[in-house]
Amino acid sequence: MTAPLLETRALTRNFGALLATREVDFRLDAGARHALIGPNGAGKTTLVNLLAGVISPTRGQVLLKGRDITGVGQAERVKLGIARTFQINRLFRGLSVLENVYIAVAERMGVAPSMFRPAGRRTDVVNESMHLLDTLRLTADAGRRVSELPYGRQRLVELAIALALSPEVLLLDEPAAGVPSAESHIILDAIDRLPPEIAVLIIDHDMDLVFRFAQRITVMVSGAVFASGTPREIGADPEVRAVYLGQTARG
Amino acid sequence: MSEYRGGAQARTALARRHRVRAWEPLPWIVALGFFFAFPKHLGFGTEVLVTILFALSLDLVLGYAGIVTLGHAAFFGVGAYTVGMLAKHGLWNEPLTSLALAGIVGAAVGLGSGLVLLRTRGLTLLMLTLCTMALLEEAGNLAHTWTGGFDGLDSLPIAPLLGRFEFSPLYPTTQYLYVLVVLFLCFVFVRTLVYSPFGQSLTGIRENILRMPAVGAPVPRRLAVCYTLSAGIAGIAGGIWAQANAYVNLGTLGLDRAATVLIMLALGGRGRLYGAFVGAIAYMVLSHFLSKIYPTAWQLGLGLLLVVIALFAHNGILGLGETVWRRLRVSRPLNMGAPQHRTPNPPL
Ligand SMILES: Nc1ncnc2c1ncn2[C@@H]1O[C@H](COP(=O)(O)OP(=O)(O)OP(=O)(O)O)[C@@H](O)[C@H]1O
Numbered sequence: 350m351t352a353p354l355l356e357t358r359a360l361t362r363n364f365g366a367l368l369a370t371r372e373v374d375f376r377l378d379a380g381a382r383h384a385l386i387g388p389n390g391a392g393k394t395t396l397v398n399l400l401a402g403v404i405s406p407t408r409g410q411v412l413l414k415g416r417d418i419t420g421v422g423q424a425e426r427v428k429l430g431i432a433r434t435f436q437i438n439r440l441f442r443g444l445s446v447l448e449n450v451y452i453a454v455a456e457r458m459g460v461a462p463s464m465f466r467p468a469g470r471r472t473d474v475v476n477e478s479m480h481l482l483d484t485l486r487l488t489a490d491a492g493r494r495v496s497e498l499p500y501g502r503q504r505l506v507e508l509a510i511a512l513a514l515s516p517e518v519l520l521l522d523e524p525a526a527g528v529p530s531a532e533s534h535i536i537l538d539a540i541d542r543l544p545p546e547i548a549v550l551i552i553d554h555d556m557d558l559v560f561r562f563a564q565r566i567t568v569m570v571s572g573a574v575f576a577s578g579t580p581r582e583i584g585a586d587p588e589v590r591a592v593y594l595g596q597t598a599r600g
Numbered sequence: 601m602s603e604y605r606g607g608a609q610a611r612t613a614l615a616r617r618h619r620v621r622a623w624e625p626l627p628w629i630v631a632l633g634f635f636f637a638f639p640k641h642l643g644f645g646t647e648v649l650v651t652i653l654f655a656l657s658l659d660l661v662l663g664y665a666g667i668v669t670l671g672h673a674a675f676f677g678v679g680a681y682t683v684g685m686l687a688k689h690g691l692w693n694e695p696l697t698s699l700a701l702a703g704i705v706g707a708a709v710g711l712g713s714g715l716v717l718l719r720t721r722g723l724t725l726l727m728l729t730l731c732t733m734a735l736l737e738e739a740g741n742l743a744h745t746w747t748g749g750f751d752g753l754d755s756l757p758i759a760p761l762l763g764r765f766e767f768s769p770l771y772p773t774t775q776y777l778y779v780l781v782v783l784f785l786c787f788v789f790v791r792t793l794v795y796s797p798f799g800q801s802l803t804g805i806r807e808n809i810l811r812m813p814a815v816g817a818p819v820p821r822r823l824a825v826c827y828t829l830s831a832g833i834a835g836i837a838g839g840i841w842a843q844a845n846a847y848v849n850l851g852t853l854g855l856d857r858a859a860t861v862l863i864m865l866a867l868g869g870r871g872r873l874y875g876a877f878v879g880a881i882a883y884m885v886l887s888h889f890l891s892k893i894y895p896t897a898w899q900l901g902l903g904l905l906l907v908v909i910a911l912f913a914h915n916g917i918l919g920l921g922e923t924v925w926r927r928l929r930v931s932r933p934l935n936m937g938a939p940q941h942r943t944p945n946p947p948l
């Protein structure tokens with residue numbers, strides 16, 4: 350078995366008395382399509398925050414390609430190839446779609462500290478941003494202010510910013526959350542078309558999506574990993590069905 | 601609108617936004633015109649220009665990076681006292697070099713305090729900037745052998761500019777042109793900065809400070825750089841104020857000045873470069889006339905105006921102008937066919 354791309358060992362995080370993450374041993378392989386499911390409040394977002402370095406664990410380790418990155422901050426982890434989207438949009442709302450992506454591309458290309466050349470003259474950054482918008486079919490909206498876009502399109506910009514970082518690991522926290530079902534296919538199509546070399550961890554409550562998309566599923570309950578396996582194993586697991594799948598409309 | 605046109609438009613908007621607009625020479629022409637048209641009011645004119653420079657420095661941190669500070673006069677005062685103390689104690693009085701020093705000292709104080717303060721946000725940051733300024737003010741008060749204490753330092757012996765042009769308090773022609781040139785240079789610097797990738801990342805911090813680390817941006821470092829540059833410009837504004845007036849007092853680093861410049865920027869429109877110009881002029885002209893008409897209650901008039909601005913024109917006078925301009929353009933029949941793709945970051 351190859352070494353995992355991203356791994357946690359006995360990862361634990363508490364908020365006061367609440368154990369939001371308990372002893373989580375998790376692994377994400379290169380190019381994986383991995384889904385993280387679990388009821389509301391199970392600790393899925395907290396795990397993503399720990400992986401992305403937004404919060405630090407109370408105990409345990411996070412490793413990237415075998416290297417301990419537990420003490421590495423959020424911004425530095427992005428440089429190491431870990432990007433994420435947010436369950437609730439975190440966009441540069443007053444700026445155009447193009448500027449939103451430009452900020453991320455400029456950051457990745459190391460252009461952002463430069464002070465004396467106009468941003469628009471950096472055609473390398475602009476071209477790369479436009480190309481990315483093209484692949485997400487956002488070109489027509491490139492000049493529009495993000496806050497003027499319908500929510501579904503805003504979710505796409507959320508994804509675009511993360512992709513602009515050319516990640517090796519992409520953590521998607523409920524990418525279609527809040528999008529009306531008539532529009533959600535835009536997001537799902539975009540996720541289906543993600544480059545195969547990116548390892549994707551997706552949190553979602555839509556079981557059809559999860560079982561169609563994922564090669565591996567991890568189920569979290571009350572902060573701990575409850576089960577982990579292929580979609581077939583998870584779908585057939587009676588305990589999982591009892592605690593989680595049974596409550597949803599599947600099967 | 602077709603995909604292609606939307607994308608091409610966005611690309612062009614970004615590629616062109618830093619270009620000098622046809623109207624941009626106008627403020628400078630007006631400023632020069634003022635010099636010839638109102639030789640008796642050059643003292644007031646100089647004060648306005650210095651205030652614009654100070655407001656411009658605040659715009660960089662407040663309007664672009666979104667740092668709300670109530671202590672920006674600290675750097676203005678530090679710059680003013682740098683010039684004042686060097687000249688008064690016979691150490692150095694050559695205007696250009698002491699102005700550069702004022703900028704450097706302002707920037708150094710900005711960097712030092714910024715490294716500590718900028719770790720905080722919102723109200724805490726606001727209070728800490730205020731406290732820093734109050735501490736400096738008190739230090740200035742206590743060190744009166746150096747600073748002149750409450751009375752400040754007057755009759756500063758500033759050497760002639762370039763060895764030739766005297767600073768005359770009665771006929772401040774030298775001061776006016778000198779300040780105008782320095783304002784212009786600083787403006788070109790700030791303008792270049794805000795349209796650069798660095799400036800774009802500052803707007804990113806302003807629009808969503810939580811997202812920035814998630815795109816790999818070193819937010820604290822970037823804020824510190826911005827704060828330092830801004831403090832340097834504020835230091836230059838203070839230094840040049842001391843040179844132009846040949847005195848410096850504790851009022852240069854007081855809350856009054858810090859709050860006034862904030863109000864000016866809100867009035868003119870923050871994050872818009874020219875908001876500093878419009879706000880400073882509007883505020884100073886208004887207070888000038890209001891204080892003549894209602895010597896006792898003129899501040900009430902200013903207060904009312906601010907309430908109106910805060911309620912109905914969140915983005916200041918320039919923001920209001922932009923909204924009206926857009927409405928007019930949208931209602932023109934020529935544009936009825938195509939949906940308006942607004943430029944989110946207007947050139948103003
Ligand atoms: N910063 C915080 N401070 C205190 N408690 C927190 C914090 N963040 C999360 N929690 C708590 O930790 C638990 C796990 O929250 P988390 O957001 O990770 O759940 P989730 O699985 O993502 O749920 P959902 O499906 O609703 O998004 C919840 O009980 C939540 O209230």
Ligand SMILES: [Mg+2]
Binds near residue numbers: 393436522
């Ligand atoms: Mg969540």
